[in-house]
Every structure is written in C-alpha cells, then in structure tokens.
Amino acid sequence: MTFSQRANVGLRKVPSWLVYLVGGAIPFWYLYLAATGGMGVEPINALERELGELAILTLVIVLAVTPFRRLTGISLVMHRRALGLLSFFYVLCHLLVWLVLDVQDLGRVWADILKRPYITIGMAAFILLLPVAATSNNWSIRKLGPVRWRRLHQLTYVISVLGVAHYVMVQKVWEAKPLAYLVIILVLLATRIELPRRLSPAEKG
C-alpha cells in the first residue's frame, strides 16, 4: 500500500462525530480561556478575532480538500461536510460575540451593517453561508439533485472571498497574516478554473 492509500484508510477510520465533537469544542474552549484571563486583558476583542480566524482557517481547509487530493492522492472528502459545518459554526460564534459582547446594541449593530463596508461584506458572507449550511445533508442532495446542489455549494467560493476581504479590511494597515490568507484562498480558487483543454495532434486530425 502506498503512503496515500494508508493515509486514506486511516482518515476513513476517523468517525465524523469525533470531528464534530473536537471542532465544536474549540469555541467553548476559547470562551473558557477568555473568561479566565487566558486571552489577555481585553478578552472580547481577542475572542472575536480568534473565532473569526478559526472560521477562515477552516474554510481554507475545506477549499484545500480537492486540490490536496489531486496533488497527493490523500482524500479528506469524507470529512469535508463536517469541516464546512464547523466553519459555519465558528462564523456564527464570531457573529454572536460581536453582537452580544462587543457592540451590545441591536440598533448599532444594524447601523454598522449598513454603514461599514467590512461589516456589510462579512454579513453578506454569513447570509450566503446560511443556505449552504442548511443543505449540508444527504436529504438536501437528494431533494435538490446533485447538479443543483453542487452549484449551490459553489457559493463557498464567493463566501471565502468575502470572508477574507472582511478579514483584510478590518485591519488598520495591510497586515501580513490576512493578506497571506487572501493569497492562499485565491490560489485554491484558481485551481478550480478549468483551462481549455489543448487538442492532441490526433484530435486535430
């Protein structure tokens, strides 16, 4: 057995519930840290940022599943749904921290969504995530049919660009880390572009 075959056997043995459990526990672990001083003296901002970065990192992993399989033969595809739903969960936590702990005022939340471009963009990404998350189940695949389902889930590409744009824009200066995420996401999306296939001499006739 090659390394990638062995890796695939191993990965398939990891039960989905474990991915959900471990991944789902991270925000609670962060919350615990923030409440007990583990995130510094200004825990609200730290928690908000950590959750946002976790969401974007998970989204990067989701986007990397296909190119990574093509490149190495190792497939994470059986865990992609769990990772995608976890990313949605992290975005939801990030949004809740912003709303409840940070801004604390629904009127101001609404004003910010309308007025601040980076928040408008982040919010748009969240809204686009809703149908994708809601249809991340076998029943929806059957109901929509694989073609429509696939097209709907290609919204992930748009969401990832909006999400990383939100991350880049919230900084006061051009910071290296968000820009690195932007480049990685653009590269991962570029691997989806199907280049026009060159005709072989035989096909040319």
Added chain:
Amino acid sequence: MARRWTNDLTRSDATPRSVYMNRRQLMAGLGGASLLGVAGRAHAQEELEPNSLEEITSYNNFYEFGTSKTDPKKYADQLTTEPWSIEVDGLVDNPGRFSMEDILSQFDIEERIYRMRCVEAWSMVIPWNGFELADLLSVAGVQDEAKFVAFQTLMRPEEMPGQQYPILEWPYVEGLRMDEAMHPLTIMATGIYGEPMPNQNGAPIRLVVPWKYGFKGIKSIVRITALAEQPPTTWALAAPGVYGFYANVNPNVDHPNWSQATERRVGGGLFSKRRDTLMFNGYEDEVASLYEGMDLTATENI
C-alpha cells in the same frame, strides 16, 4: 443692634486635606489643570480608577514591535533605552541634546492620572509620571515663528522588528500645534505608577496628550523640532482622510470601520459594558477653546 453673624467653625473643623485630596477626587480633577473647572460637570463625577500595571503593560499598540496588542510586551524588552537623549532643534534659541539624566533632574516629575482613549474604541486610565512639555519647550526657547512641534520615534530596526516591514512609514512621526504643545495637560511621560516607563509603553520617554487619540502619544522619542509649518504625521500619511493631524477624541466623528460614540474600558472582562465616549475624552473644559471656530467634523480637521 442686630447681632452680626460670626463664624463658629475653625480650621480644624474643615475636612482634612488627606481626605479631600484623596486619590479619586484628584483623579476626577484630571491632573490638576483645573481642579475646580470641571467640578459639577456630570462626567467629572466619574471616578477615575486607574487600570492595573498588568493591564497597562500587556495591551499596547506599538507597531515598532508588531501589530498585535500583545507583541509589544513580547518583544519590547529587546529595546536598549540607555543611553538615551532627545535632540531638540528647529526654531529654538537653544538647540541641543537633552540626555535622559538631564531631563529627569531638570524637570519636575509629577503624577498625572489621565484617561487614554485609543482610536480603536478601547480606553484605559493611566497614572503617568511626567512633566509638562511646555517646560522643555521653554528651556529650548521656542521662537515666535514656530507654530508647530514635530516629534520622532527612535529608528532601530534591529531592536524594533516591526520597523523591518513597511506596515507604516518609519520612523514614526507626530506633531502638535504650538498651543496644543504648550497646554498644561500635554506631558512628556517618563514613567507609570512611579516606575520608569515600561519599554512597551514607549520607554524611556513619550508624549501624552489626553484629549487626543492614543496614536498621537508618540513613544520612545529621540527628536523634537519646532517648525513654522504643520509637520507630517504617521497615521495621516498611512490613511489620509481616516486619520488626521488633530485626532481629537470626538464621539461624533466615526472611524470608517467603527463608531467612536462609545468605548470599552480595558480590564472589564468578558461582559464589560461599553461607555459613552466624552468629547475631547472628558477634557472639553480645558481644551475646547483651542479649537474655537474650527469645524471639528470636517475631514481636514479630524
């Protein structure tokens, strides 16, 4: 003959000085610029409870050490602050170098408990030790033509790793109008809580202008220049229209990315409530006259 009213209270009946000059009331006095001027104003009733040294030294913006709030604490110990001197030049009668020793021995170091409002909508209360910038400027002998003062931070990329990246234009520069520089609230701070200035807070000497956003308080100063023209300032160079020369705390003028109407005091934990931001950070009575006739919401005056 009507009996005249006589005072039956003696000096000993008065509240002892140690009680009325207690720390909290002193804090509400906002550093002594006008102990009486602010009494009776609603915001002056607020008790200014200083943040802990731990809070003040572990949540900083000092991009010379990195853009994260925790970078300065992590990396600022690399900075050598001895020997240190400030070059004072430009339109002054007595240009020259002030060593830190000269500064500490020549000027009266006093405690000033000020609010510190960051442009990112968080705030602290910091018990600075320092002296009025006006004292230094008067020793330097500012000439009549000088209308502005420019400040410059140390440029030493080998000790300040942030300077190895073009996040901002280095070295960091700041400036004040001469009347702002001469204002009694404007201080050169050399310490916090009676200790020498921690490196991450701008050792060994920095500017504190409490009615302006924190980024005006340039750190680790090596040069002060009196000028006839308004000098460039780092954040206004980085994002003109977002950050201006004045950078007065103003709850009515938003940053494009967030409202400036409220702020969060650092140290309140996970459920810390936002509080209203005060005009001129609560120093309106002392400084509003400096800006009479100026439209403080106009982009050129932010």
